[in-house]
Amino acid sequence: MDVLTAVLVGDDARLSHQGSVAYAARMSIHTEDSALMLRYKDGDVAAFEILYRRHNDSLYRYLLRLSQNRDTAEDVFQEVWSKIIKSRENYRPTAKFSTFLFRVAHNCFIDHIRRNKRHTHSTAIDPDSRPNPGDDPELATEKDFARRRMTIALRTLPEEQRDVFLLYEEAGLGIDDIATATGVNRETAKSRLRYAVNKLKVALAEPANSDEGNA
Numbered sequence: 001m002d003v004l005t006a007v008l009v010g011d012d013a014r015l016s017h018q019g020s021v022a023y024a025a026r027m028s029i030h031t032e033d034s035a036l037m038l039r040y041k042d043g044d045v046a047a048f049e050i051l052y053r054r055h056n057d058s059l060y061r062y063l064l065r066l067s068q069n070r071d072t073a074e075d076v077f078q079e080v081w082s083k084i085i086k087s088r089e090n091y092r093p094t095a096k097f098s099t100f101l102f103r104v105a106h107n108c109f110i111d112h113i114r115r116n117k118r119h120t121h122s123t124a125i126d127p128d129s130r131p132n133p134g135d136d137p138e139l140a141t142e143k144d145f146a147r148r149r150m151t152i153a154l155r156t157l158p159e160e161q162r163d164v165f166l167l168y169e170e171a172g173l174g175i176d177d178i179a180t181a182t183g184v185n186r187e188t189a190k191s192r193l194r195y196a197v198n199k200l201k202v203a204l205a206e207p208a209n210s211d212e213g214n215a
Contacts, residue, residue, distance in 0.1 A: 063080075103181040105181075168193055
């Protein structure tokens with residue numbers, strides 16, 4: 001059972017009778033994330049559903065590309081949303097929800113690595129690897145090759161640099177938000193992102209190895 005299903009039909013199903021009726025008519029895809037989290041805090045399960053659908057793809061891509069391991073990504077993904085659910089009663093909109101979400105994700109990943117010292121990177125299936133039905137075969141092949149090269153290049157980065165790059169690229173966070181999410185100062189976050197971008201540019205500019213197509 002995934003996180004969303006667990007919330008909608010599990011223990012939190014009782015919340016749907018407390019606050020969602022009052023909010024339902026005003027619910028909108030344009031509602032700010034923090035407002036949705038506050039609604040969920042007050043008992044509106046529908047607000048959590050919108051938050052989940054809004055962020056689950058970027059969160060999963062971040063964890064998959066950070067860990068380079070599908071099992072790890074899936075375990076941490078479930079843990080992150082579980083923590084978000086459990087923290088709802090104490091939630092305060094002191095930062096953007098996305099910053100809050102990815103700070104939880106960053107910490108959950110670090111904790112997972114510490115608990116599982118045998119964690120190793122493995123070739124992971126890129127979440128965007130399915131071809132676009134509108135692409136012609138040649139374009140689809142080029143896109144697939146580019147994604148595979150990026151996956152390989154990401155593996156060459158130190159974990160801290162890969163983390164900040166993915167927070168920028170997948171989560172769409174700015175430098176200040178990345179610093180908050182990773183618990184470092186702004187200059188450290190900026191430096192790590194700059195080094196990551198430069199190293200990726202170098203890696204992607206190098207001639208492709210013959211075995212990259214099997215990555």
